[in-house]
Amino acid sequence: MWLPIPPDEIEGLPEGPSYRFWDGAEDYPADPADCAFYVVPYMKPSPLCVRPLPRMSSLRVVQTLSAGIDHVEPGLKDLPAGVLLCNARGVHEASTAELTLTLILASLRGVPDFVRAQERGEWLGGFRPALADKNVLIVGYGSIGAAIEDRLVPFEVARVARVARSGRTTERGPVHPLTELPALLPEADVVVLSTPLTETTRGLVDADFLARMKDGALLVNVARGPVVDTEALLVEAEKGRIAAALDVTDPEPLPPGHPLWQAPGVLISPHAGGPTSAFRPRAKRLLTDQLRRFVNQEPLRNVMLTTGMSGA
Known part of the structure; x- marks a missing residue:
């Protein structure tokens, strides 16, 4: 059993x-061929995470410590049939939802402007948007999306709309399928991305998606960077038409310059959700x-x- 925690x-x-x-580490702790249960190193680049996989001929389980599995999927083709891939559902919901609310509130209330003004010794007054009475759209309504909604409730938002790959009904209301997303976007003051990165969601937030967002809306990405078309976002941000709060970017890490x-209007945190x-x-x-x-089968x-x- 290979573990990234001693x-x-x-x-x-x-x-x-x-x-x-x-x-x-560069050197393996044992022969990869003897590993039956591989826990993937956390917050490490994809090439490093998949490097031992071709030699893990006895592998039965790959366990990530992240909610997303996109960083290990490129190596699955090298594995024998029947290996289970498990994610870390239950580990990151609270922390990611906390950061999501932090990014929303910081962006709406202008906290980055306050920090810059403090450095200048300037008292920066004025009215700012509140989260109260806003319409929020959550794109990607799994366990993290639900945890985000849990934390939105006390802030007295006007409405939460939910979107996932397929529609369903929850105790809080309907979850709309992705096909209904274009009709929901113009109504949202805040759009939160918490969807997995798949072939369906890669580039989901493109020029058309952003054009459907209302003027002054806020885009929050706590999913994966490639869910958003960076060039399309830059076009809208440079116009000042929408704002964005990004915990993930494409490319990532975001290079200097x-x-x-x-x-303008873009707040960036360094993949700090988890x-x-x-x-x-x-x-x-x-x-x-x-x-x-x-062990207990x-x-x-x-x-x-x-x-x-099929599909693996």
């Missing part, structure tokens, strides 16, 4: 398996539970796909 720091690991610590850094003090204890709980299930949680199956 095994002696994780209480409750089941006895029996041999645990090895690997967080992306990139025009997004200086685009890595908080809440991450490590929740990640450890997930790993101990998954490994216990694996019980069904694993958060299975996203199985290699060799």
Whole structure:
């Protein structure tokens, strides 16, 4: 079992398996061919994460510590059939939802302007938009999208509209399919992206998507950078027609001198949604539970796909 957290720091690991610590170092901790359960290093580049996969001939489980799995999907073709790919549902919802609300409030209330004014010693008064009474559209209504809505409720928003790949009904109301997105965009004051990165969502926020957003609307991306067409966003931001708060960008990390850094009305955080003090204890709980299930031959949680199956 390869873990990106030292095994002696994780209480409750089941006895029996041999645990090895690997967080992306150049040298492997053991022969990859003997690894049965691979926990992918967290917040590391995709090429590093998939590097050992071609040699993992005995692999049965790939476990990410992120909600997204796009960074390991390129390596799945090198795996034998029947390998389970599991994500970290339950680990990042609270932290990502916290940051989403932070970005929304900071952008609407002009906190970046206040910080810059403070550095100049300037008292910057005036009226600012409030989150109260706004219409919010959440694009990508999985566990993170639902956690975002949980935190929106106390802010007295006028309405929350929800969009996912397919429509369904929840206790809070309908989830609209992606096909209804064009009709919902013009009504939204705040559009939150929390969708996985797939072939369907890559470039979803293109020039047409942005053109449908109302003047003065705020786009918040806590999903993946490539969900947004950066050039199309820059065009709208330079016009000053919409604002944006981005925890993820394309490219990422955003290089020095990139025009997004200086685009008017754009607030950028450095992919800070998941890595908080809440991450490590929740990640450890997930790993101990998954490994216990694996050792006891019980069904694993958060299975996203199985290699060799249709669509994998």
